[in-house]
Amino acid sequence: MRKLILHICLFLVISAEAQPVRNQAELDNAIRKATPGSRIVMAKGEWNNTVILFEAKGTPGSPIVIEAEEAGAVKLTGNSSLRFAGDHLEVRGLRFTNGFTQAGPVVEFRKNDQLLANDCRITNCVIEDFSKPDRFTSDSWIVFWGKRNRMDHCTIGDKLNIGTTLIVELNDERSQRNFHRIDSNHFYRRSVLGSNGGEEIRVGVSRYSLTPSNTIIEHNYFEKVNGEVEIISIKSCYNTVSMNTFFECEGGLVLRHGDHNVVTGNLFLGNGKPFTGGIRVINPDQTVTHNLVLNAAGVRFRSALGVLNGVPNSQINRYFQVKNSTISRNSFIDCAAIVFGAGKDNERTAAPENVLFSGNYISVKKGPLYEDLNNDGGMIIKNNGTDAVTAPKGFAKIKTRQVEWNGMQLTYPADTSVGADLAKVGYVDKRKVGAAYFRTEAAAEPAGKTITVKPEQSKQLPAIVAGAGVNDVILLTGGGRYEMDASLKVDKKITIRADTRTELVHVGEKSLPAFIIIENGGSLTVSGISFNSAWQSFGDAQSAIVPAAKNMNRHYQLVVKDCEFYNFNESSYASFKAAKGTFADSLVFENCLFRNMSGAAIDLSAERDDKGIYNAENVIIRNCIFTDMLAGAINIYRGGNDESTTGPFVTIDHCIFNNVENREQGCVVKLLGVQYARITNSIFNHSGQGGRSIWFEEMGWDDIKVDHCNFYEAGRVQSFYGRLMGKNNSKLNPMFVKNDEKLQLPAGSQLKNKASDGGAVGIK
Numbered sequence: 001m002r003k004l005i006l007h008i009c010l011f012l013v014i015s016a017e018a019q020p021v022r023n024q025a026e027l028d029n030a031i032r033k034a035t036p037g038s039r040i041v042m043a044k045g046e047w048n049n050t051v052i053l054f055e056a057k058g059t060p061g062s063p064i065v066i067e068a069e070e071a072g073a074v075k076l077t078g079n080s081s082l083r084f085a086g087d088h089l090e091v092r093g094l095r096f097t098n099g100f101t102q103a104g105p106v107v108e109f110r111k112n113d114q115l116l117a118n119d120c121r122i123t124n125c126v127i128e129d130f131s132k133p134d135r136f137t138s139d140s141w142i143v144f145w146g147k148r149n150r151m152d153h154c155t156i157g158d159k160l161n162i163g164t165t166l167i168v169e170l171n172d173e174r175s176q177r178n179f180h181r182i183d184s185n186h187f188y189r190r191s192v193l194g195s196n197g198g199e200e201i202r203v204g205v206s207r208y209s210l211t212p213s214n215t216i217i218e219h220n221y222f223e224k225v226n227g228e229v230e231i232i233s234i235k236s237c238y239n240t241v242s243m244n245t246f247f248e249c250e251g252g253l254v255l256r257h258g259d260h261n262v263v264t265g266n267l268f269l270g271n272g273k274p275f276t277g278g279i280r281v282i283n284p285d286q287t288v289t290h291n292l293v294l295n296a297a298g299v300r301f302r303s304a305l306g307v308l309n310g311v312p313n314s315q316i317n318r319y320f321q322v323k324n325s326t327i328s329r330n331s332f333i334d335c336a337a338i339v340f341g342a343g344k345d346n347e348r349t350a351a352p353e354n355v356l357f358s359g360n361y362i363s364v365k366k367g368p369l370y371e372d373l374n375n376d377g378g379m380i381i382k383n384n385g386t387d388a389v390t391a392p393k394g395f396a397k398i399k400t401r402q403v404e405w406n407g408m409q410l411t412y413p414a415d416t417s418v419g420a421d422l423a424k425v426g427y428v429d430k431r432k433v434g435a436a437y438f439r440t441e442a443a444a445e446p447a448g449k450t451i452t453v454k455p456e457q458s459k460q461l462p463a464i465v466a467g468a469g470v471n472d473v474i475l476l477t478g479g480g481r482y483e484m485d486a487s488l489k490v491d492k493k494i495t496i497r498a499d500t501r502t503e504l505v506h507v508g509e510k511s512l513p514a515f516i517i518i519e520n521g522g523s524l525t526v527s528g529i530s531f532n533s534a535w536q537s538f539g540d541a542q543s544a545i546v547p548a549a550k551n552m553n554r555h556y557q558l559v560v561k562d563c564e565f566y567n568f569n570e571s572s573y574a575s576f577k578a579a580k581g582t583f584a585d586s587l588v589f590e591n592c593l594f595r596n597m598s599g600a601a602i603d604l605s606a607e608r609d610d611k612g613i614y615n616a617e618n619v620i621i622r623n624c625i626f627t628d629m630l631a632g633a634i635n636i637y638r639g640g641n642d643e644s645t646t647g648p649f650v651t652i653d654h655c656i657f658n659n660v661e662n663r664e665q666g667c668v669v670k671l672l673g674v675q676y677a678r679i680t681n682s683i684f685n686h687s688g689q690g691g692r693s694i695w696f697e698e699m700g701w702d703d704i705k706v707d708h709c710n711f712y713e714a715g716r717v718q719s720f721y722g723r724l725m726g727k728n729n730s731k732l733n734p735m736f737v738k739n740d741e742k743l744q745l746p747a748g749s750q751l752k753n754k755a756s757d758g759g760a761v762g763i764k
Contacts, residue, residue, distance in 0.1 A: 082094070262287045496529070517545075564595075
């Protein structure tokens with residue numbers, strides 16, 4: 001008997017010993033031989049194109065573990081991935097970086113349809129910028145199947161391409177009522193996608209949304225996760241989302257489909273940032289309690305709280321009516337909007353019914369406490385508190401006190417029965433969640449240097465730009481003409497500036513795609529340059545500036561000041577032309593002249609799939625002249641009726657459109673589907689006479705205004721709803737000073753002092 005016990009003890013000691021592996025073959029072999037309690041240790045270093053199929057079976061209390069020799073020092077690069085297939089398996093300390101999966105998720109809790117994972121765990125791991133090169137090639141990074149799997153203390157960030165970051169799948173009975181846990185993770189920096197499909201976490205899908213999932217999402221930190229309106233999208237039943245912190249996230253926690261979900265103890269820190277939101281409630285039997293929303297600036301679907309109208313007899317993928325739900329003991333402080341009946345339109349007419357809103361605290365600096373778009377009694381509003389001077393029905397004016405909570409000073413109810421109980425609100429310290437070894441702070445940018453270039457170095461300019469560093473300034477000196485035979489390719493943030501007016505021309509035999517191409521990772525400021533598309537008998541330059549047509553998953557910025565564009569003499573040419581799949585955070589054109597061209601000046605119409613996709617978030621065109629143009633000046637397109645995005649935002653101010661696009665049914669400024677537009681202080685003169693000066697196709701929620709503009713012998717302003725024209729537009733003859741390319745107004749013009757800023761309409 002003693003001998004038998006000795007053998008058993010020796011076996012347990014050996015099985016618990018770490019087995020080091022140095023390459024894929026050794027790892028695969030170790031997994032095949034693993035037994036309950038085995039520990040497989042991956043040697044630190046780079047593991048390129050490593051596909052880990054973790055197919056094994058541990059037992060409760062004796063999982064099989066794969067771990068890094070040193071947490072964070074095992075870097076899986078290239079086409080690397082991890083699949084759990086079995087029971088009681090655990091992975092620790094791996095870092096996915098500098099690559100992307102060519103097929104499938106980065107981490108998946110199954111081998112295939114037959115073999116799922118149960119009771120498995122991934123912890124202390126990182127997935128950073130593991131994005132596909134093309135923005136609209138979709139993938140997800142983590143996909144849960146099976147039951148009782150867990151992801152904790154992981155850091156996930158910088159996803160650049162379309163596709164939900166983390167999905168809990170339910171389209172398999174073995175994955176329903178799963179009791180998965182997603183906790184103590186740090187999700188960070190997801191940029192605005194400019195499309196639907198940018199959720200961070202989705203639990204379920206509309207087809208299976210009436211299925212219980214029983215997933216727990218708790219104690220996570222979401223930092224600047226801005227992919228789209230839904231940060232967490234719940235599309236199933238009986239889930240709990242609790243004790244999470246959302247820091248400056250442009251979106252909210254959304255109960256999109258399913259019922260009997262609980263949202264409790266979450267903290268939303270908007271800090272007044274645009275589009276920061278809170279909680280959106282759809283479907284029956286939901287519970288929202290003890291949440292704290294601070295300084296959320298979002299409205300409509302990004303409100304601090306939105307209780308939506310439903311669709312009568314809704315299909316499963318639309319909007320079920322909110323019924324029999326409780327929203328109690330929450331606090332909303334200095335938020336822009338709380339809306340009951342949000343999304344009300346000709347389709348969503350089913351108002352919330354039997355929804356109890358009680359014990360909540362609302363404090364606002366201005367405006368109403370909330371907006372009820374139905375006012376039919378479906379929202380049962382009672383026993384709430386406010387510090388407002390006037391308390392509406394269902395609210396009492398209550399005393400407040402100053403409370404210090406986790407380093408924040410809050411004006412909070414003295415009555416402890418009103419508002420969120422701060423002891424039940426989850427303040428998550430981001431230093432205590434996520435992978436312990438990984439920090440997400442971006443490195444400071446270098447100051448940059450100035451590189452001086454002379455006209456005789458024209459042919460060397462592409463190499464000079466390629467060799468420039470971040471924030472460097474390429475200074476074109478000497479004025480005159482720079483003769484180019486290749487495009488300048490910008491793959492980092494730089495400035496190209498001329499000290500005196502400088503002309504770029506193309507001297508190659510064949511056509512040039514563009515004088516400047518912004519490639520992945522690039523951003524550009526350019527000033528003082530004239531772009532001449534057609535010079536002598538050389539090949540044309542098709543555009544002045546374009547983003548690269550392929551592999552552009554990063555956003556870019558472009559600022560163009562004091563530049564001139566002319567002789568773009570084909571209808572397909574444009575001074576600036578966006579490519580399909582590219583996205584700019586901001587495009588700014590100031591003090592520029594566009595003249596003598598057959599193509600568009602600014603063309604952002606590449607996305608034609610009518611899925612709500614667009615090419616730029618913010619477009620600012622100020623103090624620019626567009627004159628003697630065969631085609632339209634500006635073309636921005638966002639098709640479809642998707643509601644998950646906010647842009648484009650378009651500002652056109654103090655511009656002149658003179659003799660632009662007078663063909664039959666033409667249009668000078670085409671802004672189809674933009675969600676925010678301000679066209680102000682501008683002159684449309686002898687433009688759009690065969691059709692339209694401006695053309696909108698707006699939705700009912702879009703914020704659009706045309707005011708302080710002058711239309712003389714110009715086409716009509718067309719819009720879907722016809723309610724965007726301000727009261728200060730006019731139809732006066734501007735009578736520009738003759739032979740003045742700056743199109744200045746003569747002394748005594750009636751258009752002087754008529755701008756919204758008190759100056760002249762047109763160019764400042």
